[in-house]
Every structure is written in structure tokens, then in C-alpha cells.
Amino acid sequence: MLSENEIKILEYLAKVKEASAENISKQLNIPLDTVFSISRLLKEKGYIELEEKEHIKYELTEEGKRRLNEGFPEEKLLNTLAGKEGKIKDLKEKIGKDFDIAIGWAKRKGLIKIEDDNIIPLVQVYEAKEEKEALKKPEDAKEEIIQQLLYRKMLIKKTEKELYLRLIKETVETKPSITFLTSELLVSGEWRKYTLREYNVEAFPPFYSLGKKHFFKEFLEKLRDLMKELGFKEVYSDYIEMEFYNFDLLFQAQDHPAREIHDSFAITGKGKIADEKLIEKVRQIHEKGWKYTWDVNIAMRLMLRSQTTATTARVLASRPKPPIKVFTIGKVFRPDSIDATHLIEFHQLDGLVIEDGYNFRDLLGTLKEIFNGIGIKEIKFKPAYFPFTEPSVEVYGKIEGLGWVEMSGAGLLRPEILEAVNISSSAGAWGIGIDRLAMLLFGLKDIRLLYASDVEYLRNRKVDINAYY
Numbered sequence: 001m002l003s004e005n006e007i008k009i010l011e012y013l014a015k016v017k018e019a020s021a022e023n024i025s026k027q028l029n030i031p032l033d034t035v036f037s038i039s040r041l042l043k044e045k046g047y048i049e050l051e052e053k054e055h056i057k058y059e060l061t062e063e064g065k066r067r068l069n070e071g072f073p074e075e076k077l078l079n080t081l082a083g084k085e086g087k088i089k090d091l092k093e094k095i096g097k098d099f100d101i102a103i104g105w106a107k108r109k110g111l112i113k114i115e116d117d118n119i120i121p122l123v124q125v126y127e128a129k130e131e132k133e134a135l136k137k138p139e140d141a142k143e144e145i146i147q148q149l150l151y152r153k154m155l156i157k158k159t160e161k162e163l164y165l166r167l168i169k170e171t172v173e174t175k176p177s178i179t180f181l182t183s184e185l186l187v188s189g190e191w192r193k194y195t196l197r198e199y200n201v202e203a204f205p206p207f208y209s210l211g212k213k214h215f216f217k218e219f220l221e222k223l224r225d226l227m228k229e230l231g232f233k234e235v236y237s238d239y240i241e242m243e244f245y246n247f248d249l250l251f252q253a254q255d256h257p258a259r260e261i262h263d264s265f266a267i268t269g270k271g272k273i274a275d276e277k278l279i280e281k282v283r284q285i286h287e288k289g290w291k292y293t294w295d296v297n298i299a300m301r302l303m304l305r306s307q308t309t310a311t312t313a314r315v316l317a318s319r320p321k322p323p324i325k326v327f328t329i330g331k332v333f334r335p336d337s338i339d340a341t342h343l344i345e346f347h348q349l350d351g352l353v354i355e356d357g358y359n360f361r362d363l364l365g366t367l368k369e370i371f372n373g374i375g376i377k378e379i380k381f382k383p384a385y386f387p388f389t390e391p392s393v394e395v396y397g398k399i400e401g402l403g404w405v406e407m408s409g410a411g412l413l414r415p416e417i418l419e420a421v422n423i424s425s426s427a428g429a430w431g432i433g434i435d436r437l438a439m440l441l442f443g444l445k446d447i448r449l450l451y452a453s454d455v456e457y458l459r460n461r462k463v464d465i466n467a468y469y
Ligand SMILES: N[C@@H](Cc1ccccc1)C(=O)O
Pocket: 306, 307, 308, 309, 350, 386, 389, 408, 409, 410, 411, 429, 430, 431, 432
């Protein structure tokens, strides 16, 4: 069973018996690569023999091109002499840096002789005709000229391998071949006129890259799945937030440094808080706890949330009925100068558990469970401070080759906060920085790569599912 191109090549070989792959490609207008692959097939099928032959080829060098254009040094010398003898010193000046070469070759070719300081021409005019012809058509040149030009580095010698195809079995097949057998062909009996082409199961199919999820998005989704598996319900709130939920309800004083204009992104406008009772409670806890006059106008200012603990605050403000287990994953915003480890928007995973008798030890257990789920087997806790939790801890996780890395803040919500929303059970909360964690788990040197949109980079990124979760 032969393809159209195979038949074409065999027919051509039937005329010429033997031809090079290059020649066949040119004559039959078949791409050279195709001729190569077909020649292998034809050999396997026993139609042809292949032989690699070496060819010697001469190629013009840059020097060769220059001499062809500007003339040979010995030509220049004899032109300058113009049939009369001249002084070495003068000629050296006139001819410049090619002078030594010119003298050498002119002498070797018997064009001049030297007496004392004088150069005496032995011919009237000289043109390196044979050499120039040889540069143009090395295949027709005399061996001694080729040797001279090789020596003078105007030509270089190259050996080229060429594949020759030689016919050893005349084509016998006359039936055209087809790939598909249709019911019409079967019913009409026409199928007898054709040969069915075999499938080449070893041929490589064309490569089509499949679409896939951005690896960071995939990571976020895995975290979401993990939290759900641990029994948490996902909650959301918006990027634009009132300071009330981002700070005040979380017992962060209005003169707290994190609230200064350069530490979060302010948004023009004001929000509304319908829950008058809650406002009053928050005022009371602030004025009692922090000893200053609380201003509701500051609380109503808008900002881009700087922590997803704002979502936790909104859950609290909805006065939920315990037991509660919720989490949120989302973007937060903080002004910073962007570099390999800092971005102005990044992701946090905040969680909240409200349950009768939920204690600090339970909280540490919950955190351990989450981090183990992400693939961080070893964690340790360090006392810390957050305005909204007491006691508070920072969670450090061990990453292979990096050591201990800070990953999360956590703590039991302060009684002031729980009192403001009338919750009598205890509550634990935490906030995990996702981007840095992902960067470390993926071994990225630059945090910005998490947001890479370069398709080539993303396509080649191997996501090691076992590295986390
Ligand atoms: N929101 C804190 C983390 C945190 C959340 C909840 C409890 C304690 C700490 C931060 O961004 O650093």
C-alpha cells in the first residue's frame, strides 16, 4: 500500500534509477523532510536502497568575497608598478597592509623580482583570472588553484552528506489506496478497486497544547476544597469595605498606626451601618478599652480591605448562631513598593470558629490540621499581638530547604468583640497569607510569577500536586 507521494517518488526513480533526496525534493516539489521520511518507509517496504554519499563542496569565505570584489593584492602591486620598477618603501606606502602578501604571491607567481630596494615587474599587466574564476565556480577549477585559494583562506572545504535513493523493486501496485471504507463502497462492490491503507500507529500526532488552569488559581481552589473538607463554610465580602468592619469592629483603635493614610488604600465616599446598637457597642468598647473619643465618621470611611478579617467581622456583625465554622479566601490590598517579595494586592485565607468551650488548644489543633492539609507537616507557634485576639500567635511552618517561615496570624477573639455582637461562646480566628505560601511551595524566586500571564511560562510550568495538599 503506497501513498501518493510514495508512488510519485517510485515513478521518478523508475526513470532515473538513482537520485539524491535533494534532487527528488526539487524535481517532484516535495519538501525535503517528507522525502527523508518517505525514503525510510520505501526502504522498509523493500522498494529502494539508501546510500549516504559524501560530497566535497567549496564555499567562499568573507576574505574570498572581498578579494573577488576588490582584487588580489598581487594585482594591486602590478597595477601600481604599471610596468616600471619601483622602490619598496614607496610601494609599501601606496599598497598599505596588503603589501607583504602582494610581494609574497607576486614573487611566487614569478611576476616580479627584487633587486636591492627595487621591485622590478616581469610582466606588464597581471590579472588573477584563474583564481577569480575559481572563486566563482570552484567545482570547475584546477586542483592547484583550489589549493592556493584554500591556503589563502578565500575558500573553505566542506564535506556534505547526501542521501541517495536507488530503486530495487519496480512498483507493482496499480490500485489507488483509500483510508475509509464507506457503506456505499461496500454495497456497490467498488471497494474491490481500492486497497485499504494501513494505519501507521507509530506516527506521532500533531501537538496541540490543551488549555489548563492557571497554577495559582488551581492552588486557591485546592485550598478552598481543603477548608470545605475540614467542615468550613465559605463566606465572601467585597473588596471595598468600611473601616468599621476592617478595623473598628475588630477593636483596632482609630489612632492605630495601621489606619494611617499610607497603610491602606482609601476610597472616597462613605458607607452606611444600619445596626445602631452595634455602633453604640463598638463606641463603648473603644472608649472604655482604648480611652479616646470614638468617631463614627471615621468608621464609615471607605477603603480597599487590608485584611480578610474584615469578612470575619461581617460574619460577626450578622450575629450568627454558634456553632460556626466559616472561611474566606480573597484579595486584600496594602500600599507597598512592589518587588520580588512584595505586592500591593495579595490573598488571605481567614477563618472563624465560634463554639461553646472552643479554647486556645483547639485553635492550635485547627491550625495544625489546615497546615498539614496544605502539605506543611511541621509547624510551630510563637506568641504575637493582634488588636482583635487574645491570646495571639503567629504560625511558622517548615519548608524543605528554607526552614521556618511565618505563615499565619491567629488567636482567640477578644471578649470585647464577642460582647459587642452578643456572642457568649468562645471564638478562634486566623488569617493566612496565601501568596507567599504559594511562592514558597512552588519554589518561585519572584512573587510576581504567581500572576504570570506568559502562556509559554504557564504551559511549561509543571504543577506538582504532591507538593501541597
Ligand atoms: N488579619 C491579620 C491576621 C489575623 C487574622 C485573624 C486573627 C489573628 C490574626 C493579618 O492580616 O495580619
